[in-house]
Amino acid sequence: MRDAGSTGETPRSDRRRDGADVAPAPDGSPSPPADELYRLLVDSLRDYAVFALDPTGHVLTWNPGAQRFKGYAAPEVIGRHFSIFYPQAEIDAGKPDMELREAARVGRFEDEGWRLRKDGSRFWANVVITAIRDGGGELVGFAKVTRDLTERRAAELRAVEAARRVAEAEAANRAKSEFLAAMSHELRTPLNAIGGYVDLISLGIRGPVTEQQIEDLKRIRRSQQHLLGLINDLLNFSRLEAGEVSYQLDYVPLRAVFAGLAAMLEPLAEAKGITVTWPRSTQVQVYADRTKVEQIMVNLLTNAIKFTGEGGSITVSCSARRDHVSVHVTDTGRGIEQEKLERIFEPFVQVGRTHTSAHEGAGLGLAISRDLARAMDGELSVRSQIGAGSTFTLVLPREPPESGP
Numbered sequence: 029m030r031d032a033g034s035t036g037e038t039p040r041s042d043r044r045r046d047g048a049d050v051a052p053a054p055d056g057s058p059s060p061p062a063d064e065l066y067r068l069l070v071d072s073l074r075d076y077a078v079f080a081l082d083p084t085g086h087v088l089t090w091n092p093g094a095q096r097f098k099g100y101a102a103p104e105v106i107g108r109h110f111s112i113f114y115p116q117a118e119i120d121a122g123k124p125d126m127e128l129r130e131a132a133r134v135g136r137f138e139d140e141g142w143r144l145r146k147d148g149s150r151f152w153a154n155v156v157i158t159a160i161r162d163g164g165g166e167l168v169g170f171a172k173v174t175r176d177l178t179e180r181r182a183a184e185l186r187a188v189e190a191a192r193r194v195a196e197a198e199a200a201n202r203a204k205s206e207f208l209a210a211m212s213h214e215l216r217t218p219l220n221a222i223g224g225y226v227d228l229i230s231l232g233i234r235g236p237v238t239e240q241q242i243e244d245l246k247r248i249r250r251s252q253q254h255l256l257g258l259i260n261d262l263l264n265f266s267r268l269e270a271g272e273v274s275y276q277l278d279y280v281p282l283r284a285v286f287a288g289l290a291a292m293l294e295p296l297a298e299a300k301g302i303t304v305t306w307p308r309s310t311q312v313q314v315y316a317d318r319t320k321v322e323q324i325m326v327n328l329l330t331n332a333i334k335f336t337g338e339g340g341s342i343t344v345s346c347s348a349r350r351d352h353v354s355v356h357v358t359d360t361g362r363g364i365e366q367e368k369l370e371r372i373f374e375p376f377v378q379v380g381r382t383h384t385s386a387h388e389g390a391g392l393g394l395a396i397s398r399d400l401a402r403a404m405d406g407e408l409s410v411r412s413q414i415g416a417g418s419t420f421t422l423v424l425p426r427e428p429p430e431s432g433p
Contacts, residue, residue, distance in 0.1 A: 077174040080160075083167050085110050085128050097176045099146030110172065113143045115150070131157040132167055140177065152181035215259050223252045261392040265375060268399045275317040275403060277428070282312050282346060282355065285322055293329050302333060303341045312348045314424040316404045321424065324400055324408065325355070327393040328420045332359040336417075352406075353426055358419040364412040372410065373398045397422075405429055 077094030079087055086109050090102040098105075098113065105112070111124040118124070118141070131137040136158050143153040154175040162168050226249045228234060230242060237245070267273050286306050297304045314321070332342045340360040347354045364372065375395040394408075401408040405425050412418035 077172075079172055081110055081128075081157075081170040081172055083169055085124060085170075088169065094174070097145070097151065098143075098174075104146070113174075115142055115144060127155075127157055128170065131159045131170055135159050143174070151176050151178045153177065211262070216256065216263075219252055219256045219259065223249065223256070226252065261396065264396050265392045268396060273400075273403070275320065277315060277317055277404065279313045280316050280318045280321055282307075282314065282353070283310050285318065285325065286310075286344065288322065289325055289329060293326070293333070296330070297333050297342065300333065300336070300340075301338045302336055304329075305341065305343045307344060307346045310346050312346060312353050312426075314353050314426060315428050316406070316424050320400045320404060321422075324397040324422055325357075327397045328357045328422070331393065332357055332361065332418075332420075335359065335361040337361065348426070351426055352423050355422045355424070356419055357422075358417060360417045363414040363416055364410070364418055365414060366412075369410055369412060373408070 076091075077098055078091045079094050080089040082088055087106050090100070090105055094105075095101055109124075111119050114124055127137050127139065136156065138154070138156045140152065140154050142150045143155070144150060154177050156173045158171045158173075159167060160169045160171055226245050229237060230245045230249075264273075290304070290306055294304055329342065329344075336342060336359045342360075343356075343358045345356045345358070347356070373394050375392055398408040401422060401424070407423045408420065409423075410418060410420050
């Protein structure tokens with residue numbers, strides 16, 4: 029049998045003088061010895077500090093990765109105790125020695141915590157200490173691998189802080205909603221009593237009243253109704269935020285809704301000389317909660333009357349598509365600045381209010397109306413131009429949402 033050398037074939041392995049096999053390189057030449065390959069591997073690690081300790085914890089080796097994020101050059105650290113990387117409080121508590129004892133006892137110790145660089149700055153480290161024993165089981169030292177996880181730690185802390193802020197905000201919102209609900213209930217009772225007594229006096233049940241007294245009672249009644257409206261808005265808003273509003277969804281004929289609104293709101297418009305135009309006839313219906321639809325429309329129309337000057341006009345129109353219906357309320361008021369169009373739907377925002385204006389309210393009506401519309405799978409939006417009035421559009425579905433499979 030011919031040997032490999034006689035065939036001209038490249039041998040699959042060479043043998044070092046010490047008898048250890050060395051795998052050939054791709055070009056057929058022998059690869060570096062295993063210990064040299066290991067050294068090259070450790071030296072190439074730039075994101076890990078890999079070094080050896082003697083049994084007492086003194087540094088024996090030092091790779092470039094350790095120098096990169098710990099700051100020490102090899103001559104500065106070899107021979108020194110590895111506790112120089114620990115904060116003083118942990119040194120005083122005996123943590124470095126404890127880690128070596130635990131690694132020696134079970135073979136391995138892993139931990140995360142703050143470590144120190146040469147310049148005294150801190151970094152968050154993941155540390156693994158592995159006990160090294162000879163063939164007879166005698167402890168000859170430790171291998172220590174450290175990773176710099178400062179960025180990951182910072183991201184975790186940011187996430188925890190963000191979660192804490194969210195939890196605090198939710199708790200504050202719940203407390204606010206509970207307070208508003210309690211306050212609303214407490215205030216509505218005396219306000220209703222005021223209204224009741226005003227009616228009794230106005231009817232002459234308590235005795236005759238003069239015309240001037242009747243005018244005074246009307247002013248009291250208007251103030252009482254205004255305050256009651258504010259309290260109702262606060263109560264509705266707190267219920268919406270708390271998710272306590274229920275919806276009775278059904279098919280709602282818009283013609284009936286418009287008829288009821290006309291009887292309720294036209295006297296207010298006529299008092300300012302405002303003309304209100306309604307759809308001539310409509311057989312369209314929407315799938316919604318009728319009470320909530322009426323609440324939204326009352327808010328849109330009272331706002332239109334409030335912000336439209338004497339002699340102006342308001343037009344209510346309706347357009348139907350395959351899956352939804354749009355109800356438009358257009359006025360000839362002063363209009364809204366473009367940059368404020370979305371702000372008017374925020375709670376407690378009143379665009380156009382000044383110290384001398386007569387526009388009253390808590391700024392909750394539109395916020396409540398949009399929330400109600402969206403809860404019914406609809407939307408409330410606005411288009412406006414200064415000097416040309418505004419158009420508010422309420423979009424509602426014509427049919428119930430399709431159920432999933």
